[in-house]
Amino acid sequence: MDLLDQINKENVPYHVAIIMDGNGRWAKLKGKPRVFGHKNGVKSVRETIKAAGNAGVKALTLYAFSTENWNRPKAEVKTLMALFLTSLKSEVKELIKNNIKFQIIGDQESLTKSVLKGLNKVIEQTKNNDALTLTIALSYGSREEIVNSFKNISKKIVNKELSIEEIDENIINNHLYTFTLPDVDLMIRTSGEKRISNFLLWQIAYAELHFTNVLWPDFTKNDFYNAILEYQNRERRFGKTGEQIKTTNEI
Ligand code: IPE
Ligand code: IPE
Ligand code: MG
Secondary structure (H helix, E strand, O other): OOHHHHOOHHHOOOEEEEEOOOHHHHHHHOOOOHHHHHHHHHHHHHHHHHHHHHHOOOEEEEEEEEHHHHHOOHHHHHHHHHHHHHHHHHHHHHHHHOOEEEEEEOOHHHOOHHHHHHHHHHHHHOOOOOOEEEEEEEEEOHHHHHHHHHHHHHHHHHOOOOOHHHOOHHHHHHOOOOOOOOOOOEEEEOOOOOOOOOOOOOOOOOOEEEEOOOOHHHOOHHHHHHHHHHHHOOOOOOOOOHHHHHHHHHO
8 A cells, every 4th residue: 555645745844864774784684795785775765765756855865874884894885885876877867857956965075086976967967956855965974064064164254254143053054064955854764773873963953753673675665654644643842832833733
């Protein structure tokens, strides 16, 4: 059964972020090397992008590689980088066809020239699309992002483009890699781990969190719709009382 029909189109999370975890364990269960899990995770990415579009999600941010993942065995890192490039190349037509804007967040300086070149090409090809913004977090760490934003804000202060008094939440937001995106409404993590692993720490201040035991290569569109259905059953209070929220909704 397709759960899409059960989704209330009036209350779809605008921005969904996913920690795609469990590729290694999935492969191990099948007696295969970890990279087999990564390869099989690609189809879950494809299916999730489609599901997000069908549900009416406007921004989808996927955690593909963290700053800490550079500490993995060299061969695994190399295979992952190659996999990003080949998958992107094979998906670009589909992105264009579905009016999807592709962008990346993370520490671009640590990526190789060939990976960056491949990414930039797709960013350029899809920059005017507006049905869905697909953001891939690559060599991304939230703390690194915050350090980077401090540096850029400090430079502006030194150059007198900005005064200390002007610093507020908006200014900080505008110096994060995610400056074009609104806060995360729903964050999903697969594989049963219940941690954030340095992903979008600032941006999830009021996100609803959804944890599922499904390993990423097994994640399907119904798992995605299920997370949205659970989100729709939550009451987002933003510090107010439940009564206040109900009255505002009635107006
Ligand atoms: C997520 O799966 C993919 C990346 C972090 C690149 P893992 O590779 O972390 O899989 P597990 O957690 O070892 O099962
Ligand atoms: C987080 O997964 C990063 C990505 C999904 C890309 P990890 O598997 O690296 O996270 P930890 O180390 O278990 O927290
Ligand atoms: Mg993991």
